[in-house]
Amino acid sequence: METKCDETGPRGKPTMVSDLLGDPLRRVRHFPSHVMLVAEYGEGREVVGVVRGCVKTVTRGDSDYVKLAYVLGLRVSPLHRNLGVGTKLVQALEEWFKRQGATYAYMATDCTNAPSINLFTKKCSYTKFRTPTMLVQPVHAHIKPVGSDISIIRLTPKSSESIYSRVFKNSDFFPLDIGSVLASRSSLGTFMAVPRKPRTKPDETDGDFPSSFAILSVWSTEEVFKLQMKGVSRLMHACCSGSRLLDSCMPWLRLPSFPNVFDKFWVYFMYGLHMEGEDGPHLMKGLCKFVHNLGRFDGGCGAVVTELSPSDPVAAVVPHWRRLSWAEDLWCLKKLSADGPETSDWIRSRSSSSPVIFVDPRDI
Numbered sequence: 001m002e003t004k005c006d007e008t009g010p011r012g013k014p015t016m017v018s019d020l021l022g023d024p025l026r027r028v029r030h031f032p033s034h035v036m037l038v039a040e041y042g043e044g045r046e047v048v049g050v051v052r053g054c055v056k057t058v059t060r061g062d063s064d065y066v067k068l069a070y071v072l073g074l075r076v077s078p079l080h081r082n083l084g085v086g087t088k089l090v091q092a093l094e095e096w097f098k099r100q101g102a103t104y105a106y107m108a109t110d111c112t113n114a115p116s117i118n119l120f121t122k123k124c125s126y127t128k129f130r131t132p133t134m135l136v137q138p139v140h141a142h143i144k145p146v147g148s149d150i151s152i153i154r155l156t157p158k159s160s161e162s163i164y165s166r167v168f169k170n171s172d173f174f175p176l177d178i179g180s181v182l183a184s185r186s187s188l189g190t191f192m193a194v195p196r197k198p199r200t201k202p203d204e205t206d207g208d209f210p211s212s213f214a215i216l217s218v219w220s221t222e223e224v225f226k227l228q229m230k231g232v233s234r235l236m237h238a239c240c241s242g243s244r245l246l247d248s249c250m251p252w253l254r255l256p257s258f259p260n261v262f263d264k265f266w267v268y269f270m271y272g273l274h275m276e277g278e279d280g281p282h283l284m285k286g287l288c289k290f291v292h293n294l295g296r297f298d299g300g301c302g303a304v305v306t307e308l309s310p311s312d313p314v315a316a317v318v319p320h321w322r323r324l325s326w327a328e329d330l331w332c333l334k335k336l337s338a339d340g341p342e343t344s345d346w347i348r349s350r351s352s353s354s355p356v357i358f359v360d361p362r363d364i
Contacts, residue, residue: 014229014230014231014232014236015229015230015231016227016228016229016230016261017227017228017229017230018225018226018227019225019226019227019228019264020225021223021224021225021226024036024050024052025052026224026225027052027072027073027224027225027362028052028053028054028072028362030180030181030184030186030224030362031054031055031056031362032056032177032180033054033055033056033100034052034053034054034055035052035053035054035093035096036050036051036052036053036073037050037051037052037053037089037092037093037096038050039076039085039088039089041080041085048076048077048079048080048085049074049075049076049077049080049085049086049089050073050074050075050089051071051072051073051074051075051089051090051093052071052072052073053069053070053071053072053093053096053097054069054070054072054362055067055068055069055070055097055100055101055102056068056070056175056176056177056360057175057176057177058172058173058174058175058176058358058360059168059169059170059171059172059173059174059176059358060172060173060346061170061171061172061346061349062170065176066103066104066346067100067101067102067103067104068102068103068104068105068106068173069094069097069100069102069104069105069106069336070105070106070107070363071090071093071105071106071107071120072107072108072363074086074089074090074107074116076089086119087119087123087124090119090120090124091124094124094334094336097336098336098337102336102337103335103336103337104333104334104335104336104346105126105333105334105336106126106129106331106332106333106334107120107126107331107332108329108330108331108332108363109329109330109332110326110329110330111131111326111328111329111330113330117330117332120332120334121332124334125334126332126333126334127332127333127334127347128330128331128332129331129332129333129347130172130309130330130331130333130357131310131328131329131330131331132307132308132309132310132328132329132331132357132359133307133308133309133310133315133325133326133327133328133329134305134306134307134325134326134329135305135306135307135308135315135318135320135325136303136304136305136320136321136324136325137288137292137303137304137305137318137319137320137321137324138256138257138258138259138302138303138321138324139259139292139295139296139301139302139303139304140247140254140255140256140257140259140292140296141244141247141248141251141257141296142247142248142251142252142253142254142255142257142296143251143293143296144289144292144293144296145289146286146289146290146293147282147286147289148196149195149196150193150194150195150196150282150283150286151193151194151195151196151197152191152192152193152286152287152290153191153192153193153194154189154190154191155189155190155191155192155215157179157182157183157190158179159190160182160190160215160217160272161178161179161182163192163215164178164272164274165178167215167274167276168272168274168356168358170356171356171357171358172356172357172358173357173358173359173360174358175358175360181360181361181362182217184219185223186219186220186221186222186223186224186361187217187218187219187220187361188217188218188219188220188268188294189217189218190215190216190217190218190272191215191216191217191218191287191290191291192213192214192215193213193214193215193283193284193286193287193290194210194212194213194283195210195212195279195283210277211276211277211278212276212277212278212279212280212283213275213276213277213280213283214273214274214275214276214280214283214284214286214287215272215273215274215275215287216270216271216272216273216274216284216287216288216291217270217271217272217361218268218269218270218271218291218294219268219269219270219271219361219364220266220267220268220269220298220301221266221267221268221269221364222266222300222301224266225266226264226265226266226300227261227264227265227266227267227302228261228262228263228264228265229261229262232262237262239258240258240260240261240262241260241262243255243256243257243258244257244258244259244260256321259302259303260302261302261303264300265300265301265302265303266300266301266302267301267302267303267304267305268291268294268295268298268301268303268304268305269305269306269361269364270288270291270304270305270306270318271306271358271359271360271361272358273306273308273312273314273318274314275313275314275317281313281316281317284314284317284318285317285318285319288304288318288319289319291304292304292319303324305364306318306359307329307359307364308357308359309355309356309357310327310328311355311356312355312356312357333346333347335347
């Protein structure tokens with residue numbers, strides 16, 4: 001999930017600003033192999049561009065693993081654009097990727113970001129590969145009822161890793177180091193929803209699950225980055241603040257209040273979403289409400305976010321606000337080397353790829 005770094009949007013339009021909390025490597029520190037490159041210009045060696053990158057090992061839809069690089073945070077000073085700075089940064093980063101043994105590289109951007117798309121697809125030979133959907137649910141002042149027929153169990157990292165390795169083994173982008181993701185300080189836990197009835201906890205049954213269940217993990221961006229909405233009119237600010245106050249005073253009305261995004265806030269990112277069985281959709285909705293309530297009691301959490309493949313059945317049941325979500329993010333992929341353990345080209349075989357993608361929370 002890329003965010004704009006401009007202080008205000010074009011012609012005073014509202015803009016979401018990201019804050020890396022004073023650490024430019026904050027977004028890539030969670031990866032075992034990462035780097036940040038800067039571009040300098042002129043005799044004064046002025047920094048006019050920056051890009052970050054990392055390398056990890058992931059599945060490619062057929063249980064095979066491949067070493068994959070990720071390009072993120074490409075920024076060029078507005079006064080130095082159209083000079084080839086962005087292209088040179090990407091090319092230099094790709095050379096570093098190759099030295100790390102990466103076979104593929106990918107980037108993610110908004111489908112409406114024409115300059116970025118043109119740079120990667122036309123100048124750097126990336127191919128449009130996937131179009132996930134980003135679903136955003138604001139955290140309201142009231143609590144969402146989960147349902148008395150649902151039991152929610154917190155799983156241990158070891159149990160979660162075992163389950164994820166089974167259910168996502170044929171997906172795209174599932175990381176080999178999922179254990180380190182689940183054990184991260186930013187990961188708030190993995191939760192499973194099952195029908196409420198007497199049963200043994202999954203941790204004690206060696207993987208013997210009911211016919212219906214739902215599972216997801218929660219990642220907090222509080223220690224990674226924070227967001228803030230700027231450029232909002234006073235009228236919009238007053239309306240949003242008023243809805244929050246009204247909802248807080250009369251929670252039984254369950255008004256769709258808007259969170260305080262005018263001060264710095266963070267989001268809860270739900271990842272590893274999976275459901276099975278006839279009751280799976282109902283259980284997944286209950287889990288999402290449970291995560292919303294976690295955010296409700298975390299004063300700085302402004303939204304619950306997830307990113308899924310549009311063809312993933314889970315995408316149809318996750319609660320979200322359409323006006324805050326967007327139907328198509330864009331992931332572009334490039335093969336960096338002809339060498340590699342895979343027997344076929346991941347890009348050319350995308351028609352047979354899994355309809356499910358695992359969105360690594362470290363990528364947002």
